[in-house]
Structure formats: structure tokens, C-alpha cells
Amino acid sequence: MTDAHETAADRSLRTTGGAPPDETGSVAGEAPIPLLEPREGIPPVIADAAALAEVTAAFAAGTGPVAVDAERASGYRYGQRAYLVQLRREGAGSALIDPVACPDLSGLGEALADVEWVLHAATQDLPCLREIGMVPTRIFDTELAGRLAGFPRVGLGAMVESVLGFVLEKGHSAVDWSTRPLPEPWLRYAALDVELLVDLRDALEKELDRQDKLEWAREEFDAIASAPPAEPRKDPWRRTSGMHKVRRRRQLAVVRELWLTRDRVARRRDVSPGKVIGDAAIVEAALALPADAHAMAALHGFGRVNRRQLEQWQAAVDRAKALPEAQLPAPGQAVAGPPPPRAWADKDPVAAARLAAARAAVSELAERLNMPQENLITPDTVRRVCWEPPQRVDTESVAEALTRHGARPWQVRQVTPVLTAALTADTAPGA
Template sequence: MTDAQETAAASSLRTTGGAPPDDGGTTASGAPTPLLEPREGIPPVVADADTLAEVIAAFAAGSGPVAVDAERASGYRYGQRAYLVQLRRAGAGTALIDPVACPDLSALGAALSGVEWVLHAATQDLPCLREIGMVPTLLFDTELAGRLAGFPRVGLGAMVENVLGYVLEKGHSAVDWSTRPLPEPWLRYAALDVELLVDLRDALEKELDRQGKLDWAHQEFAAIAAAPPPEPRKDPWRRTSGMHKVRRRRQLGVVRELWQTRDRIAQRRDVSPGKVLSDAAIVEAALALPSDAHALGALNGFGHRTSRRQLEQWQAAVDRAKALSESQLPQPGQPVTGPPPPRAWADKDPEAAARLSAARSAVSALAEELNMPQENLISPDTVRRVCWEPPRPADAPAVTAALTALGARPWQIEQVAPTLVTALAGADGGGETAE
């Protein structure tokens, strides 16, 4: 979407969308209106069973979709648990719930079963909501809706400003939400995050319908709601920043031992692992293979603030890695479960490389035509897998079956399959394909 298209779409949405009924979405000069206070003020934080029961009853009796958001303490605490849950629904108003004081919100989740939940970037919040018993059966993701509608900026602040004409204050997005009591400015910010979510949802629904993409969005939302919890990541230590510098297996063993030691400490202390020891320090120690705590203390990341006891603790992890037998050391790289990296295709299989190049160009052109990001049109991994091991013959039914097996949604298959059939046929020298 060009700047002119975005401006026109936003203008149209502000005309037809559901901005708050009191004063509209823009000032007399046409500038966005700062949104400074929730309509009913900042609600008290729900932190006891009796008040929670009242909120559950109110939201069960409300009407229409429910806006849902959660605040975490990423970078401060261990894990991704929720430290504040915000909701808003017509007839119930806004609620701010402390999931530390009220750790089981399954009754609230059950009361809202069958109700459409409106979230922004749903996949970020659903894991921590699931931990406290809140799992939607229906949802509307305003960030994903913005992507499908072609908006280049899909953060909540940008969407609310462009679509509804309001400016949200976003200064508290990265604060430590585990703080108790939560300061009033943070609570105001949290309440405002759900203040306009349903209004934004209504406006985006109209825009998606206008573009003929509403059914596509519904398929995407249903897939998110139905997705099972992700499997635990295998060998999470391999995601240590700077790992590309570590090449030898003994060094990999040091990274693993230090990472696992850090993780145990962080979990026990309930702090972010990065506050215990930085990734850069782990990689530095792995490359240096220090002989003792004194040598370790001279490395970057193990400065004068690191106590003797801490240095000995980290050195013990290094020594454990040094003592491992060859068979116990990790292998470089991770087991490959799919196609090799695309950069290696030209050497391993030039024909597959040609197929991938043709398919990428075709998908890129189609995404531009449909005015959406390529990754939302079809997963890049799906395209790679089809090109690496294409069905034979690479006709429409076979490509459709391959895309279905890889988890593509019906709307994606309808749009992409013909394009891939043509690209695969052209890259394979114009071989015969069936319609």
C-alpha cells in the first residue's frame, strides 16, 4: 500500500469505522487526537477472588467482542508469564486483573467461551494467557488484519492513529510489569491499550470486507485459535546470540554448559537470564576456554562486578565442558528436518535452485498484486519445501495436496497454487502440467 493509498484507506476507515462516540477521531485541523484517559477512568486492579467473581459476572453479561491484552516483564523476569491482564467489553467496561494475586483465570476464560476475543498480535499474548486458563475459541487479530489489508505499519499505536485518528501514548511498553504496586501512569497506559481495540476491529473488518479479504482473515484467525501450544524448543542454547562465531565442538560444549547453568540460576531467582550473564559473555568464554577463574575474570562480560564465587561458578561450568568425552560433545549445527539453506541449493541441486528462484519471484509479484506481505500470503518455508521436493507431476491437484499437507489455509492455496504450478513448470523447462 502506497502512502497515498494508506492515507485514503485510513480516511475512509475513520469515516465508516467505530471511533469512540464522544468527540470523533481527529482534531479540527485534521491532526490525530491524543487519547489521554480511559472513558470511565482507570479501573481499580482486581486482586482478590470476590472482586474477580464480580468482573467475571459483568463480562459474561456484556455484549459483543471482548478486547484482551496482557503485559509481561520481558527482560526483567524469568519466562513470559503475564503480570497484568486487561479486558474491555460493551456493557462491562474495562477491567485490569493482577494474575499474580489471581493466578487462575479459567473461570473468566470459560465465561468468555464462544465470545470473539480481539487481540493485537495474538500469538505473542496467547501463551501467557493459556498459562492462567484463558484460551479463546474465536478471535480477531488486529495486527494480522492490518497486514492482510496492506497497512505497512501494523503496531497498535500506528493502527489506532491511521485507522481511528487517535494517538496512544506508548512510553510504558517495556517497563517491569512485575512491579507492585503498579504506578498509576502504567495502569492508564494498560487501560488505554484495550480502549479502542474493538473499535479498531470493527473498522478493519469493514476494510477487509471491502477488499474481498474478510474470509481470508477469518481462516487465519481460526488457525491461530486452533493451534496447539508450541513444542518446547530443542537445544534452546543454540539460539545464544553470537553463536556463529563458535565453531569447535568443545567450544559448543562450553556454550551449552554456561547457558544451562545461567538458565537454572535465572529460574531460581526469577530474573531474566540476560541479567544473570549476557550472551556475549557466554560466547567470549567459549572462544577463550579459560583455564581458571582468574583468566575467566579477565574476559569481557566477567568484569570487576563479578564476585569470586560467581567466577568460580561459571568456571566450573567451563571445566565440565572441558571434561566431556568426544561422544558427549554437541555436534555443530542442528539436525536438518527440512530443505538445506537456500544459499546451498545452487551447489546441491541447481534445478531446485531454479525452481525456488522462479517461485519466489512469482509469489512476490502476487503478494504485491494482493497488497500484503509475502509471508502472510504463504509461508516462505512452505515455498522452499515444495520447490525442494516438488510433487510429480507438478500439476494443480498435486501442488494443492502438497500445500494442504504443509498447513496452508484454503485461501492461500486458492491464490498461490496456480502461481506455483506455473513457476515450477517454467523452471523445469516447461514440462507438462495439468490444469
């Protein structure tokens, strides 16, 4: 496998001719090669301070970008913490680090602070990496690069296959990474995730440059790297699946109390909230408003719960029932910005016409640039500008509005002309 590894980037250019793959995402010319083993074998898991110091020194002395990935235990454990961190850099090889045994990786993060980090779907991994002290200043996101370049499938496996011509092992992405010790097949899978990440980065950089999109990508990467940590979501209980069935304020209060109780239990047990009780059970209890634990036990999702736990859930329902009217949650969550687009036609038909014209113009431009509309400009930005357009609609004022709503300079340059034209068109209803 050594020769295949060493020629991965060259092979990608040879098999694709420097162009992205076809609509199916397949590489023309050669059958993909299964990638079964890391080139230096599976590295040992770093689980103590001495081994971590050695790895930190080795990666600090390496050259070029560093490939970084993290595995979480979504669906098994509470929260989104990292349970394995994988890295690879030229001159240092690959490393697998156990962040449970080594919870502070700030020294490693500082050693790589000035290095470009290559991640796939960076926004998914950066929060859990930040928690353990790993904060990059420069990144290259291979998933986002694939979107900007117009690739139809941008999962890591699909990208490695279509761009480099190798097939990554599948099947362990959704396992419980909090398991200790981690089985060898899982470790092999984890090491292979960073095996060709820098090769993929190099090939995508060439493709973006060929399409004159490299500077656009760099602006996007800089925006991700410099973004502050996300603020905690307000009223997260409102995202309970099936909430659309819950109409009455008293029932909403039951959802809230059950959700908060479940969250406390899940945090204490360190398990996914869904493993405590499901969203469907919460919604059913809110609709039924059970009078006692016996009635609660008859509801779907609560039948196998023991008596003590049933009393805990019934107590949450009873607390919601006892709330005075003034403390009941409002039916809808207050949302900053324009109303949902489905309400525009009734609230402001002219704005609805503007939005329709703007959406059509952005869609056409995205198709011409061969990228998803949401990567060209966020739908929320388009809605905000259409709902409250500048007093004087010209290219300068539209560009200022886009910038104010967070659009990057490349997005402003591309979108301003078509959005200005859409906003100044005769969009009066019936015109």
C-alpha cells in the same frame, strides 16, 4: 472525550473514506486526537477472589466481542508470564486484573469461551493467557488484519492513529510489569490499550470485507485459535547471540554448559537470563576456554562477578572440557526439511532455479494482493515444495502439497496457480 470515543469507528470511515491509509500510514483530512484517559477513568486493579467474581459476572453479561491484552516483564523476569491482564467489553467497561494475586483466571476464561476475543498480535499474548486459564475459541487479531489489508505499519499505536484517528500514549510498553504496586501512569497506559480495540476491529473488518479478504482473515484467526501450544525448542542454547563465531565442538560444549547454568540461575532468581550474564560473555568464554576463575575474571562480562559466582561459571567450563568426544555437540543442528537456500545452487541447481522462479511469482502475487509475502504463504512452505515437488506437477498435486505443509485453504487457492506455473517453467540452469 466521551463524544470522541463514541464516534471512533464512524470517524475512521469518514476520515479514510473506507480505504486504508497512504504509504506513511497517516489518515488524510483530520489531525489525530490524543487519547489521554479511559472513558470511565482508570479501573481498580482486581487482586482478590471476590472482585474477580464480580468482574467475571459483569463480563459474562456484556455484549459483543471482548478486547483482551496482557503485559509481561520481558527483559526483567524469567519466562513470559502475564503480570497484568486488561479487558474491555460493551456493557462491562474495562478491567485490569493482577494475575499474580489471581493466578487462576479459568473461570473468567470459561465465562468468555463463546465470545470473540479481540487481540493485537495474538500469538504473543495467547501463550501467557493460556498459562492462567484463558483460552479463546474465536479471535480477531487486529495486527494480522492490518497485514492482510495492506497497512504499512501494524503496531497498535500506528493502527489506532491511522484507522481511528486517535493517538495512544506511548512510553510504558517495555517497563517492568512485575512491579508492585503498579504506578498509575502504567495502569492508564494499560487500560488505553484495550480502550479502542473493538472499534479498531470493526473498522478493519469493514476494510477486509471491502477488499474481499474477510474470509481469508477468518481462516487465519481460526488457525491461531485452534493451534496447539508450541513444543519446547530443541537445543535452545544454539540461539545464543554470536554463535556463528563458535566453530569447534569443545567450544560449543562450553556454550551449552554456560547457557544451561545461566538458565538454572535465572529460573531460581526469577530474573531474565540476560541479567545474569549476557550472550556475549558466554561466547567469549567459549572462545577463550579459561583455565581457572582468575582467567575467567579477565573476560568481558565476568569482571564484576564475585568469587563464588566465578567459580560457578568456571565449573561449567570445566565440565565441558572434561566431556569425552562422543558427548560433544555437533557443529550444526539437525534440521528437518530442505537445506538452507544458499546451499541449493551446489546441492541441486535445478531446485535452486525452481525456488528462484517460485519466489519471484509469490512476490509478484503478494504485491498484487497488497500484503506481505510471508502472510500470503510462509517462505518455509515454498522452500519445501520447491525442494521436493510432487512427482506430477499440476494444480491438484501442488494444492495437496501446500495443504500438507499447513497452508490454509485461501492460501492454497491463491498460490497454487502461480506456484504450479513456476514449477513447470523451464528452470534448468542456463536455460
